[in-house]
Amino acid sequence: MEDIGPHIAIGELSRCTGCNIETIRYYERIGVLGRAARTEGGFRRYSLNDLRRLAFARRARDLGFTLEDVRALLRLSDRDEPSCAAVRDLAAGHLNEVRAKIADLKKMERILHAMVLQCADGTLPDCPLIETLFEAKAIRFGRGASPSRQ
Numbered sequence: 071m072e073d074i075g076p077h078i079a080i081g082e083l084s085r086c087t088g089c090n091i092e093t094i095r096y097y098e099r100i101g102v103l104g105r106a107a108r109t110e111g112g113f114r115r116y117s118l119n120d121l122r123r124l125a126f127a128r129r130a131r132d133l134g135f136t137l138e139d140v141r142a143l144l145r146l147s148d149r150d151e152p153s154c155a156a157v158r159d160l161a162a163g164h165l166n167e168v169r170a171k172i173a174d175l176k177k178m179e180r181i182l183h184a185m186v187l188q189c190a191d192g193t194l195p196d197c198p199l200i201e202t203l204f205e206a207k208a209i210r211f212g213r214g215a216s217p218s219r220q
Contacts, residue, residue: 077115077116077117078115078116078117078118078120078121079113079114079115079116080094080095080106080113080114080116083116083120083121083124086121086125087121087124087125087128088128089124089127089128094124097124097127098114100137100141101141102123102124102127102137102140102141102144103116103120103123103124103127104120106120123144126140126143126144126147127140127144130143133164134164134167134168135164139160139164142160143157143160146160185198185199185202185203186199188202
């Protein structure tokens, strides 16, 4: 992508992307964004390409990609001929992680639903939800989990 030169102040870049100014500076330090051009007064100035990269990084992070994944995707996109296979492999790995999280969340939903039902209308003298949480911790500890993990 051809760049028309640096001209966007950091505050405007923040507003355009919804990215916090400190995050923009951090992304610059770790190489997600290149070093910003500076005015004679030392103010950062960003290009349209920087805006695109930051929006890309923000969207990828919103989708749960790690910063390392974002950097890898950006490196792939920077190539003259980006490798679709490499991007696919990275995305497939992330998809597996997302599916595992969904499975964990569904399990958590079932457990919480059962615990809420046990509480009925909330008038029981002892709280079954609290008791269930204590039992779950005791069961995990009883199976060999160390207390430091609790």
